[in-house]
Amino acid sequence: MRQTSFAAMQCSLARSLEMVGDWWSPLILRDLALGPRRFDELAVDLGISRNLLATRLEGLAVDGIVTRLRYLDHPPRYRYQLTQAGVDLVPVLMALTAWGDRWATPDDGPPIRYRHRTCGHVFTPTVCCSSCAEAVSSESVHVLPGPGGRPGPGTMLTGEFIGARLMNGDEVDTKR
Amino acid sequence: MRQTSFAAMQCSLARSLEMVGDWWSPLILRDLALGPRRFDELAVDLGISRNLLATRLEGLAVDGIVTRLRYLDHPPRYRYQLTQAGVDLVPVLMALTAWGDRWATPDDGPPIRYRHRTCGHVFTPTVCCSSCAEAVSSESVHVLPGPGGRPGPGTMLTGEFIGARLMNGDEVDTKR
DNA sequence: CTACTCAGTTGATCTATTGAACTCACATTG
DNA sequence: CAATGTGAGTTCAATAGATCAACTGAGTAG
Structure with missing residues (x-):
């Protein structure tokens, strides 16, 4: 089979997915952010198979997303840390996660x-404009071609659709 | 084998990944947001195999993320649209994507x-606090247990680490 | 009548994921 | 000091998914 690599695609989303887009990787990173740091902690917490965990951690380390730190020499003990x-x-x-809170209907x-910390409030992580700090929606965004944009694997046609164009189309209706 | 399902995990990230976390799904959604809407457009643009595309689209439709619209009756022609x-x-x-722009080193x-649209500026999508609109970083966030939080598959230990705790640890150093 | 487009299916092949067992060095306990 | 436990993986068999390529079938264009 060989899962198709996204690495060669001229698309930062594809390249991101190549690094963290596989099954388990985001959950491993969640754990590293929330607390578990050691191999066994991760394995137990997630219920992931140990060989897969080893493979994923190595990949994440190669991609520079985590580091493997030896925190004890005798016996050798390691801890994984976000870069x-x-x-x-x-x-x-x-x-x-916030999207999941809204759309993946958790039971309770x-x-x-x-x-x-800085403002003290419980909040919802929201994607905002770096310039005006307002929340962005797909309707409020124009997509422009960037310097690295050109047709290639994974983006054969998208270029034709882009060009000072409203994201999510002109003839869109978002009825369900 | 059956790829482990994340659906039963008490974690909105896991539930999100269950819906959109597999290989290709995010790229399909990217395309639907940027322009391509028809089966063949998606297949050609992405270079995905046609049977996988069919499977993914059906899954996304079942999960209520896209709808399949018949826009022509004779011959039957369909278009996929984001809900x-x-x-x-x-x-x-x-x-x-913005993370990828920064860390996945695009060539050009x-x-x-x-x-x-509202402010007119070219911007970087940034995750902000819904309350004070400031950009959030993992260091500026405390994680609190929510109503649906309890140990279970995929979250056996995380609960022990959470509780008015600083995200990304107290003894963190983020050296590379 | 033939060729082409759209929207998929079907099938053979191959590989990634899974689960469980195994290794190996060190530490702890009775 | 023998027996058990812990951390950090590695090895292995079985199988579900991914891939490629060819095929179907309705309709339309030339």
Whole structure:
């Protein structure tokens, strides 16, 4: 089979997915952000098979998202830690979690909540405009071609649709 | 084998991943947000195999993220469209794309850029606090247990680490 | 009448995921 | 000091998913 690699795609989403888009990786990163740091903790918490966990951690380390730290020499004991790239990814995972709180219907309300230290409030992670700090929706965004944009594997046609175009189309109706 | 289902996990991230966390799904949603809407357009643009595309689209439709619309009766022609859940997910994908722009090192700069209609600026999608609109980082967030939180598959230990705790630990160093 | 498009199915092949058992070094306990 | 336990994986058989490529079938264009 060989799962198709997204690495060659001229698309930052595809490249992100190549690094953290597989089954388990985001949950491993969630755990590293929330507390579990050691191999066995991760394995027990997630219920992931140990060989897969080993493979994933190695991949994440190669991609510079986690580091493997030896915190004890005798016996050798390791701890996995998020790098800056990993830390930067946490808010994105929080946003996806917030989406799940809304659309994946948890049985008894959200399993965890976030409080913002600087303002003190319990909040919902929201994707905002870096310029005006307003929440963005797909309707309020124009997509523009960037310097790295060109047709290629994974983006054969998208370019034709882009160009000062309203994201999510002109003839859109979002009825369910 | 059966790939482990995340659906039963008491974690909104896991439930989100159950719906959109598999190989290709996020790219399919990207395409639906950017332009391609028809089966063949998606297949050609992504280079995904046609049977997988059919399976994914059906799954996304079952989960209420896309709808299949017949826009022509003779011959029968269909178009796939994001539902409100799908539209709500787009900003999250944008945030992940922005992460990729930063950490997945595109060769020639970002393939696409976003402009915010309401303020007119080209911007970086940023995850912010819904209360104070400041950008959140994992260091500025406390994690609190929510009503739906309890140990279970996929979250056996995380609960022990949570409780008015600083996300990403107390003894964290984020050196690379 | 033939070729082409859209929207998928079907089937053979191959690989990633799973679950469980195994290794190996060190530590702890009775 | 023998027996058990813990951390951090590795090895292995079985199987569900992914891939590629060819096929179907309705309709339309030339």
